[in-house]
Amino acid sequence: MKEIVLIAGTCFQEAAGAAEWFRQRGAVVIEMTTAADAAELAGALETIQAEGKLDYLIVQATHRGENVQPLGQLDDQDISRVFDLGVNGTHALVEKMLPFLRQGKKRLGLITSAATSTREPKETKDFAFAMTQAGLHMLWKLYFNKLRPEGFTFRVFCPNEDGSGLCAGQYMHMDFCYDVREEYIHSEENRIVMRDGMMREISW
DSSP states (O other): OOOEEEEEOTTSHHHHHHHHHHHHTTOEEEEESSTTOHHHHHHHHHHHHHHTOOSEEEEEOOOOOSSOOOTTSOOHHHHHHHHIIIIIHHHHHHHHHHHHHTTTTOEEEEEOOGGGSSSOOOOOSOHHHHHHHHHHHHHHHHHHHHHGGGTOEEEEEEOOTTOOSOOHHHHHHOOOOOOTTSOGGGOGGGSOOEEETTOOEEOO
């Protein structure tokens, strides 16, 4: 049976590459340019309802501010627009797709940026981008706590800036060791991890 994959955010290179990676391997791939497009969502729902399941929901919402300003002069409307598009749009999308994910492989994947990690927060100017990524990171952690007991698995991936290493599609497709008898910390599937294209774990 073919895998059914919904990838939101294919206006970005990494998500578009993931869509192509899955498509080349025979999956049914449904694309949305962003997570918050109502017309695209309606079309995606129609296709997924016909398939009766969804195996992967992968989101990239690395939108940037259009009016980046220094502290003391922040454009609140710009920040709110990016946050609404990324975090609120993604949250609404996941909620819509949960019934179909429960009938499939139950995997939620997030493509993000190491620039907003706690290890090396290189982003110091674009508050809209940084705050949106932080919100998405927390959203994935909350979903992990809520849905892991149901057997959901989670992927959080930061592509390497030079394009080396794994692509997003490869990482999202990988299964990791899970043994219910293992201690929590020893099971890759029993904790939510951010990794880059070299499989290095990133603090987030």
